[in-house]
Amino acid sequence: MWRMSTQTPAKPSPTLIQRVYLTLTLLNTLAASFIWGINTLFLLDAGLTNTQAFLANAFFTVGQVIFEVPTGIVADMKGRRTSYLLGTLTLALSTFAYLGAWMIQGPFWMWVVASIMLGLGFTFFSGATEAWLVDSLNYADFKGNLDAVFGRAQSVSGVAMLTGSVAGGLVAQASNLGVPYWLRIGLLLATLVVAAIYMRDWGFTPERGASISADMRQLFKTSIDLGLRKPRVRWVMLAAPFASGVGIYVFYAMQPHLLNLYGDQAAYGVAGLAAAIVAGAQIVGGILGPALRQRVARRTSALLIGAVLSAAMLLLISQIATFWLAIVVLSIWGLIFAAVMPIRQAYLNGLIPSKQRATVLSFDALMGSSGGAVFQPVLGRAADAGGYPFSFMVGGLIQAVAIPLIGLAHRENLRHATDEDQEAG
Numbered sequence: 200m201w202r203m204s205t206q207t208p209a210k211p212s213p214t215l216i217q218r219v220y221l222t223l224t225l226l227n228t229l230a231a232s233f234i235w236g237i238n239t240l241f242l243l244d245a246g247l248t249n250t251q252a253f254l255a256n257a258f259f260t261v262g263q264v265i266f267e268v269p270t271g272i273v274a275d276m277k278g279r280r281t282s283y284l285l286g287t288l289t290l291a292l293s294t295f296a297y298l299g300a301w302m303i304q305g306p307f308w309m310w311v312v313a314s315i316m317l318g319l320g321f322t323f324f325s326g327a328t329e330a331w332l333v334d335s336l337n338y339a340d341f342k343g344n345l346d347a348v349f350g351r352a353q354s355v356s357g358v359a360m361l362t363g364s365v366a367g368g369l370v371a372q373a374s375n376l377g378v379p380y381w382l383r384i385g386l387l388l389a390t391l392v393v394a395a396i397y398m399r400d401w402g403f404t405p406e407r408g409a410s411i412s413a414d415m416r417q418l419f420k421t422s423i424d425l426g427l428r429k430p431r432v433r434w435v436m437l438a439a440p441f442a443s444g445v446g447i448y449v450f451y452a453m454q455p456h457l458l459n460l461y462g463d464q465a466a467y468g469v470a471g472l473a474a475a476i477v478a479g480a481q482i483v484g485g486i487l488g489p490a491l492r493q494r495v496a497r498r499t500s501a502l503l504i505g506a507v508l509s510a511a512m513l514l515l516i517s518q519i520a521t522f523w524l525a526i527v528v529l530s531i532w533g534l535i536f537a538a539v540m541p542i543r544q545a546y547l548n549g550l551i552p553s554k555q556r557a558t559v560l561s562f563d564a565l566m567g568s569s570g571g572a573v574f575q576p577v578l579g580r581a582a583d584a585g586g587y588p589f590s591f592m593v594g595g596l597i598q599a600v601a602i603p604l605i606g607l608a609h610r611e612n613l614r615h616a617t618d619e620d621q622e623a624g
Contacts, residue, residue: 211401213341217348219397220332221355226393227287227324228356230386232363232478233370233379234294236471239454241376245301247310249455253579255310256451260444260571262318267325267568271561274327275554280398283331286323287394291387293317298380318568326561331400333548333556338402345548349541350486357481357537364478368471376467403553421555426562431615432550434608435502435543436566438601442506444570445594446536448578449513450477453529456587460522476526477533484537491538498546499609505539506602513595517588 234241242252274282293316300309333345367379427433453473461469495501512532519525551559574597581590 211335211339211399213336213339213343216332216335216339216341216401217351220328220335220348221352223283223328223390223394223398224352225355225359226386226390228359229363230383230390231290232360232474233367233383233386235360235450236364236368236454236474237371237376237379237467239451240371240458240467241301241380242310243455244376245304245310247307249583250576250579251307251310253448253451253575253582255307255314256447256579257572257575258311258314259318260447260568260575262315263322263325263568264318264565264572265315266319266322267561267565270319270322271326271558273323274330274561275556275558278400279327279331279334279403280394280400282323282327283394283398284391286320286327287387287391289323290317290320291384291391293320294380294384294387298377298384301377301380322561322564325564326556326558329544329548329560330553330556331398331403334400334402334553336402337553345545346541349544353484353537353541354482354486357478357484360478360481361475362478364471364474365468368468368474372465372467421558423562425551425555425559429550430611431608432547432559434604434611435499435547436563438506438604438608439563439567440570440573441598441601441604442509442570443567444572444574445513445578445598446509447571448575449532449591449594450474452578452582452587452590456591457522457525459587460520460525472526473529476530477537480530480533481537484534484540487534487538491542497609497612498542499605499612501539501542502546503602503605503609505535506598506605508535510595510599510602513591513598517592517595520588 239252242255243249247255270282270286273285293313296313296316297310299305300313332348336345336348367382370378370382425432426436450473454471457469457473458464458466463469491501495504509532512528512535516525516528516532519528547560547563548556574594578590578594578597581593
């Protein structure tokens with residue numbers, strides 16, 4: 200981990216801000232990823248069917264849909280640091296509730312409640328952490344490229360995810376499926392301490408005396424004005440349910456699918472490969488993303504290429520019945536997603552004012568979560584009816600809907616190809 204002094208200056212350096220951001224990204228992702236490689240197996244072990252398991256995951260995304268904008272408003276009103284701390288604590292408590300439902304083989308409604316709580320925990324992070332980074336770097340007179348910063352964070356997140364997902368699978372195989380959840384809770388509490396010490400709301404002054412209800416109405420209206428009513432942002436946001444919603448399903452469905460191809464239902468370490476592959480793709484994609492940006496005239500060009508290739512890879516995965524070949528194609532799919540994500544982040548941040556940044560970014564995350572809430576149970580039912588390959592084929596067709604929407608964003612972006620818009624392009 201990077202060394203950081205507890206004596207933070209009144210005006211920090213861009214290097215310090217990036218170290219804090221990357222350290223929190225490392226710890227948070229490592230904690231979360233302990234269960235990512237085995238979560239679907241954990242749900243099936245509790246007696247849920249595929250449809251129920253992905254319906255439980257859908258309630259997780261329902262929680263994100265419900266709370267994305269309210270928690271983004273908390274970050275804009277009470278501070279990004281406050282939002283991050285609340286998210287870390289909520290995620291630790293909700294993970295314990297999730298673990299409790301498994302330990303007592305609880306009824307389905309317990310999984311619903313625990314999943315919604317998990318969704319709430321993640322929504323405290325989605326807009327706040329990114330907004331904290333951008334505002335702090337602006338305050339510190341950062342002159343570098345945001346694509347590169349987000350790319351480094353993507354690589355750090357990939358390292359953490361690779362480590363956590365593989366470790367979680369091996370730990371579960373050596374003990375039981377519940378132990379990785381205990382590890383997640385412990386590391387989240389450690390992350391809470393680190394964030395409380397090092398995180399400051401540099402470059403942002405929370406409006407502590409404002410009326411919460413009035414500001415919620417105003418900021419929600421603003422998120423619509425700066426999001427769905429702004430053409431260059433609108434089409435990218437509207438594409439999110441199809442791209443992100445299907446992506447969430449594929450990530451979790453690959454765990455049992457790889458076990459089926461491998462032929463050993465108890466090989467939890469193999470199941471962790473799904474998350475590990477995506478993690479490895481994040482590492483490489485975080486490096487390739489800025490390079491890809493330099494080779495295309497506009498950021499939306501990269502997003503359009505990524506949308507086409509991503510849908511194609513899912514359709515290809517649906518036709519593969521060989522374990523190692525499925526690993527290769529899954530790696531390519533994850534690499535495409537990871538390479539375009541930093542570009543997408545930089546594109547949206549270049550079009551959103553600082554004061555409403557956390558709220559609008561949370562609204563964007565809400566759009567992606569809404570897709571997960573709808574498509575996960577649909578694709579889970581498809582897996583029950585026709586198997587995982589059939590569900591991946593359906594998922595590829597759904598994800599392809601994002602292509603014309605990104606195309607519209609690209610068209611709007613070309614219309615604004617002026618010098619002052621070049622950074623947002």
